[in-house]
Amino acid sequence: MPENIATSETGSPLYLRVRDQLAEQIERGEVTANIKLPSERVLAERFETTRVTARLALAQLEAEGRIYRSNRRGWFVSPPRLIYNPTEDYSFSDNAVSQGRLPRTETLEVRCTVVSAWLAGKTGLETGDPVVLVRRRRYLDERPVLVENIYLNPRRLPGIKDFDFNRSLWKLLRDQYSVDLVQKKIEMFPTALVDPQASALSVNAGTAGLCVNRCSRDAAGGFVEFDEEFWLHDTLSIQVNVA
Amino acid sequence: MPENIATSETGSPLYLRVRDQLAEQIERGEVTANIKLPSERVLAERFETTRVTARLALAQLEAEGRIYRSNRRGWFVSPPRLIYNPTEDYSFSDNAVSQGRLPRTETLEVRCTVVSAWLAGKTGLETGDPVVLVRRRRYLDERPVLVENIYLNPRRLPGIKDFDFNRSLWKLLRDQYSVDLVQKKIEMFPTALVDPQASALSVNAGTAGLCVNRCSRDAAGGFVEFDEEFWLHDTLSIQVNVA
DNA sequence: CCGCTCATCTGGTATAGACCAGTATCAAGG
């Protein structure tokens, strides 16, 4: 009776034993950050099983944040998570660089629109009020890791729509408008990314993500901006200090 | 040519069309919180497809936090997320009750042990220092939603191991030790739950979760407790205010 | 050199079964 290669002491499911072997290889550094894993068909053959089971093992590692997939290109080892503090004014780029990463920001869209019922509930604005929407996509080492929708108050920030949003928004508010963001309401929850966010990040609908919403006001309590961020779940670690 | 029931205008994959129909039923309230969905075999038959595809659709809804599974019992509609602020001293029970939920806390284990290298790195203690470990499981409406490992400083909290941990730890520290937790370092990241946390919550390894770590110190900067929480991903929404 | 075509490789979706291991239910037996 030929025993499966991944068969070992335990009676655990085959796909978890395959997972364990792959995880070991990653930990031993045989495959490292952003290195491509063997194809699903090769893995299935190597572990003497089928693609379905190999994919279960890969999905497990993906859920743990150890590997990620690139559409129809293959599976890759996840780099370390970016440490991120959403309570502080900060520059995404500076933060990424200080952690040895290569950041990039892409402005997808700048549009004048009006406050929806949903946004009104989040910000306290009135439905129909004017608002500027900025959509951006951000990369770490050329992997897209988040998309965000920023809603800016054009009354508080006249002319805002004509600026360059590929630079730090926080520096823009500070230098051009002398805005001091002192009040923030932050909301975070894990969820699956669905369209349109999923396609903007070139991942399948259902990929695990983290949604971070942030409502910022100035010292007088006036609404400045609402920021809705959609991160890939394996790319960040939130850190907050309370002193 | 018999067309599939879930076949519609779009050319999107079948499992996403099945997802859409189930999501609609949930939104219309035809199935509501904690109600069991039809079995996978029934769904497969109803949508004229196979269990594999039905399971893809269910996994999608699970990833979005709309439904959850109970081992070999079936799929159920997820109740609303618990709103949770990890920066504030608070009682899990009070918080749950105020949101109309029924909380329950179970102490799994209380044990005197020593600081591991990992814990030393997180707390600044020395490896080998004494520490009290408390493991708890918490429920909302009789569904287990989180397990936590609490590491308490026995030097700062003499006799702590003999208290009842089914009540609020925060109230215990306040009333019995007059501790004021003024410094906190909080870390949060989405990940998959693996053993032993997965089994403690009666979910499969790989179920999406959120890990929340919190290191608390008193006014003098002395280490009081380190708390490691493992939540099911669909059960909470983090909310933090910065004033 | 550049740009195009096309074969090949990749993961994505889907079918059609199979057996296993817990759960729930209820009738039979104490």
Add this chain to the structure above:
DNA sequence: CCTTGATACTGGTCTATACCAGATGAGCGG
């Protein structure tokens, strides 16, 4: 009445296979 045990039902795991569509890279033609 309660307990027990058979049983049907549930999701969990797994095999084997097929076709599709996007990504890639080699090679050809300009």
